[in-house]
Amino acid sequence: MARHPAVLIPGDGIGPEVTEAVVRILEAAGATIAWEEQPAGLAALEQTGEVLPSRTLDAISRTKLALKGPCTTPVGEGFSSVNVQLRKAFNLYAAVRPVRSLPGVETRFRDVDLVIIRENTEGLYSGVENEITPGVVMSMKVATTRGCERIARWAFNYARQRDRRRITVFHKANIMKLTDGLFIRCAREAHAEGYSDIAYEEAIIDAGCMRLVQDPGQFDMLLLENLYGDVVSDLCAGLVGGLGVVPGANIGDDGAIFEAVHGSAPDIAGKGLANPLALLMSAVMLLNYLVEQTGDEACRTAATRIKAAYDLALEQGEKTRDLGGQLSTNEFADAVIARL
Ligand code: ATP
Secondary structure (H helix, E strand, O other): OOOEEEEEEOOOOOHHHHHHHHHHHHHHOOOOEEEEEOOOOHHHHHHHOOOOOHHHHHHHHHHOEEEEOOOOOOOOOOOOOHHHHHHHHOOOOEEEEEEEOOOOOOOOOOOOEEEEEEEOOOEHHHOOEEEEEOOEEEEOOEOOHHHHHHHHHHHHHHHHHOOOOEEEEEEOOOOOOOHHHHHHHHHHHHHHOOOOOOEEEEEEHHHHHHHHHHOHHHOOEEEEOHHHHHHHHHHHHHHHOOHHHOOOEEEEOOEEEEEOOOOOOHHHOOOOOOOOHHHHHHHHHHHHHHHHHHOOHHHHHHHHHHHHHHHHHHHOOOOEHHHOOOEOHHHHHHHHHHOO
């Protein structure tokens, strides 16, 4: 089969190091992808004067598929977040973040296996903030029936397709009666519409977070509005070994962008300390998405080989420093390639 075109955004900070390592592993695994590299974030600002140049947007419009390193948006210079812009531009309303325990990665819990579904376009990410009067500022939280119904149905469909048994909505509808109230009402209605095979539960977010850190095994899938999904994703990363091991996908009806949950981690950039695993796992999600979209068996084989290879590497103690190992970013990539 011909190679599938996909945009590759190296991004900022540790982005170029981890994307380079991941592309090397995908090539070695025989993934049938033709990468088209495009800039975004600070790297793009230096090259083009824009954080999200039109040529990057055009390329994603064409390929409808991208693997993206973390992008930094300069704060306080009038630029809106690259990540938020991309999600809105391509209507990537569902963020999927699988959080799983990994072999060879010691954490407080074993057998964590959660999927977080985050609404990706609404809530406090509306970008509408005002200074009402000096000393008084406000930020607008937006929820629409369309957006809430759409993410709820998407989550239940995903649950059914992947044989997941239970969805828990985290919310704060006792305080945000209208916005979070709408979110849970739409989730209840989607559940009642025909998903009685999947258990449905609600938890007030503060109590839900306490339960998560006490015993993550009691949850299967979490459904959250935008900001709660952002925060709880990092909390859940902490349950399985940190930000170096949690992948993500931003999916819409007409395209998808895959990226790790972590940011650009400027403190460790350029030192070979970054764990490429989170982006590698995101790339495996991209391959599986391609299998669903095109039926390309070469993508399925590459995804299976990569997952088996990184599991084996971790089991054998081949780890980067964030996981207690000694390997650099490139040495870990080599260790995975050697086990393909
Ligand atoms: P952002 O605001 O974009 O989320 P941030 O710097 O606040 O960025 P992250 O970049 O997500 O947050 O990371 C927080 C810390 O976690 C980093 O400073 C780094 O020490 C660690 N970290 C994140 N990603 C990785 C990784 N892939 N490998 C190793 N350590 C990581």
